Amino acid sequence: MSSLRFRVVEEAFKKKAVAVERPEERPSDYFAKYVFNREKMFRYLPRTAYDALVDAIDNGKPLDREIADMVAAGMKKWAIEMGVTHYTHWFHPLTDGTAEKHDAFVEQDGNGGVVEEFSGKLLIQQEGDASSFPNGGIRNTFEARGYSAWDPSSPAFIVGDTLCIPTVFISYTGEALDYKAPLLKSLGAVTEAALDVCRYFDKNVKKVYSYLGWEQEYFLVDEGLYAARPDLLLTGRTLMGHESSKNQQLEDHYFGAIPTRVSAFMQELEIESLKLGIPVKTRHNEVAPNQFELAPIYEECNLANDHNQVIMELMRRIARRHGFRVLLHEKPFKGVNGSGKHNNWSLGTDTGVQLLSPGKTPEDNLQFVTFLVNVIMAVYKHNGLLKASISSATNAHRLGANEAPPAIISIFLGSQMSQVLDELENCSDDTTISFHGKTGVNLNIPKIPELLMDNTDRNRTSPFAFTGNRFEFRAVGSSANCASAMIVLNAAVAHQLKLFKIEVDKLIESGIPKEKSILSVLKSYIRESRPIRFDGNGYSDAWKEEACRRGLDCETSVPVIFDAYLRPSSIRMFSETGVMNAVELAARNEVKWETYTKKVQIEARVMGDLVLNHILPVATRFQSMLLDTVCKIKNVFPEEEAAEISARDIDIIRKIAFHSTAIQDKVAAMVDARKLANKIENEREKAVAYHDTVVPKLDEIRYHTDKLELMIDNQMWPLPKYRELLFVR
Numbered sequence: 001m002s003s004l005r006f007r008v009v010e011e012a013f014k015k016k017a018v019a020v021e022r023p024e025e026r027p028s029d030y031f032a033k034y035v036f037n038r039e040k041m042f043r044y045l046p047r048t049a050y051d052a053l054v055d056a057i058d059n060g061k062p063l064d065r066e067i068a069d070m071v072a073a074g075m076k077k078w079a080i081e082m083g084v085t086h087y088t089h090w091f092h093p094l095t096d097g098t099a100e101k102h103d104a105f106v107e108q109d110g111n112g113g114v115v116e117e118f119s120g121k122l123l124i125q126q127e128g129d130a131s132s133f134p135n136g137g138i139r140n141t142f143e144a145r146g147y148s149a150w151d152p153s154s155p156a157f158i159v160g161d162t163l164c165i166p167t168v169f170i171s172y173t174g175e176a177l178d179y180k181a182p183l184l185k186s187l188g189a190v191t192e193a194a195l196d197v198c199r200y201f202d203k204n205v206k207k208v209y210s211y212l213g214w215e216q217e218y219f220l221v222d223e224g225l226y227a228a229r230p231d232l233l234l235t236g237r238t239l240m241g242h243e244s245s246k247n248q249q250l251e252d253h254y255f256g257a258i259p260t261r262v263s264a265f266m267q268e269l270e271i272e273s274l275k276l277g278i279p280v281k282t283r284h285n286e287v288a289p290n291q292f293e294l295a296p297i298y299e300e301c302n303l304a305n306d307h308n309q310v311i312m313e314l315m316r317r318i319a320r321r322h323g324f325r326v327l328l329h330e331k332p333f334k335g336v337n338g339s340g341k342h343n344n345w346s347l348g349t350d351t352g353v354q355l356l357s358p359g360k361t362p363e364d365n366l367q368f369v370t371f372l373v374n375v376i377m378a379v380y381k382h383n384g385l386l387k388a389s390i391s392s393a394t395n396a397h398r399l400g401a402n403e404a405p406p407a408i409i410s411i412f413l414g415s416q417m418s419q420v421l422d423e424l425e426n427c428s429d430d431t432t433i434s435f436h437g438k439t440g441v442n443l444n445i446p447k448i449p450e451l452l453m454d455n456t457d458r459n460r461t462s463p464f465a466f467t468g469n470r471f472e473f474r475a476v477g478s479s480a481n482c483a484s485a486m487i488v489l490n491a492a493v494a495h496q497l498k499l500f501k502i503e504v505d506k507l508i509e510s511g512i513p514k515e516k517s518i519l520s521v522l523k524s525y526i527r528e529s530r531p532i533r534f535d536g537n538g539y540s541d542a543w544k545e546e547a548c549r550r551g552l553d554c555e556t557s558v559p560v561i562f563d564a565y566l567r568p569s570s571i572r573m574f575s576e577t578g579v580m581n582a583v584e585l586a587a588r589n590e591v592k593w594e595t596y597t598k599k600v601q602i603e604a605r606v607m608g609d610l611v612l613n614h615i616l617p618v619a620t621r622f623q624s625m626l627l628d629t630v631c632k633i634k635n636v637f638p639e640e641e642a643a644e645i646s647a648r649d650i651d652i653i654r655k656i657a658f659h660s661t662a663i664q665d666k667v668a669a670m671v672d673a674r675k676l677a678n679k680i681e682n683e684r685e686k687a688v689a690y691h692d693t694v695v696p697k698l699d700e701i702r703y704h705t706d707k708l709e710l711m712i713d714n715q716m717w718p719l720p721k722y723r724e725l726l727f728v729r
């Protein structure tokens, strides 16, 4: 009998919700308690330092050393009052995680004692060992320096006894080694390009913001059960497991009553998030059993992304206090919904206009259509690159099934907006615009309903859906750093808006009125970008064929998908927007290929260990028990009767032999494939070899193991089964 499995199941069943200590104040009182936000800046900084810092945050003005010293002193004072003893530069290396190295404030005072100090120098910049983080060959170990530099646009915050300072991480030669540096550059590019275009419509606009509202999906699994699954522990997903008879078919989990242990976890997570200034808003059961979702109110993109990184860490920590492990993997369980992190993206102005929201007047709507069509055009031109931005070894398991979009980027507009664009494209130039003297311009832009139906049912299979006032990039994976997708999207839209402006300006210079120039360019874009628009079922084979015919990127091999970063059109787009140069792009791809290989390699090793040391020995033992029974039957009964009685057991013995042999052979083949792939030096070719020769073996081994799970005595099966992992809570 498998004692560990039964013990953990029994213990999990006994667990009760952990009591959560609720603060006495209301959320609005403790919101951002641990954040050095404007209110605290005002309180703890001299006026000159406050003004300079606000100018740096709002307008990117550089801060001088003297001001940095004042800011550091104010931050330290606040942090020490909050009981803080350490500080850290907090950054996002290319690992899909965060990094922090804590230093105490203490310094020797020269008299045998210590004082607590924190200078502007330490706030602004710190040296780190770049070669110990993924760097794609940019830093060799013998010249390993890199440094982290303060990002004043994201406020410092306190976790435990440590003051965390958001920073970018770059090599000494200036290349970005993280997600934040290129994200900030892409945001600078898009807000500047969008501002230029906004000025066609409103000269009073001074600033444009790029917003992000992420939705974090995740699973919770009881900690004991998790510990009894080496595959979950080491790879984040189950490499084997026959599907549970009941899973999500009844659609009874989605939006259902939140289980009590989970509800306690969510309450604590929300309290801690609010204290860190994260405006968490929505919580609910997701589609798969034991799957849940959390979403905040949207924020400026860089801040929103920092908050997502903070919250993933918080989830991991708080889950453990509640006897759970949180699974952020995109597809922890085969056959049920995977987890996405839908990125709701939009642009807005300092005058309060949402640029992707239909307006009330025809002029407003021309502005709306301008931004809408340019986004569509950017996504069309860079659809392969956008796919590369969300692709990973883990997300590959999720795409294409259970409400996750397929591995082809297309845009869902919904019938109303599609109709508006069709009408625009087909109307003649003269009938489109008519002037009414000085009172303004009458644009015969088709009437756009103010409230567009958010047709969520039909956009479920769309990777990029328009939802009335924003786009929802649904293909992003739950474990990803949103920045990967946001860098590409913001940069591509920035580039597109710049091209648009050049074209429109040329027409205006040739004497064509502004509105007419804008419309004429838009019409050509609507025509050109038509292939990216698709409102149908993204899962159908017909769409796959159709998408290839339309010239959309239909590549499904993750390592090959990454090639999109190095296409001339991508390099041009990134360099012309100043977001990344060719060296950085090449280095990042090295990291992507290497990470892909290592993830598959780890899975292959875990799989080999599990089947050889956990599953096959049990299969043999059970088979031998059946053989015993068959022999005993033979001793007791006449030959014919014995054959009849033991027929079922003999059948199972044969099947176990068949599947066990298959597993043995396939593990050997997988090991050979790995050995061969490991000899390849080129990272891209190695990743391709892993994809083509190792990944299929994992699926084949799983097939046979899952068959064994169905025939071996339940008492003997060593790993917690899907029904236990998904339904015990």
Ligand SMILES: NC(=O)CC[C@H](N)C(=O)O
Pocket: 217, 286, 287, 337, 338, 339, 340, 341, 398, 402, 403, 404, 405, 474
């Ligand atoms: N209801 C939903 O939106 C499901 C989304 C799905 N879990 C995904 O992978 O994206």
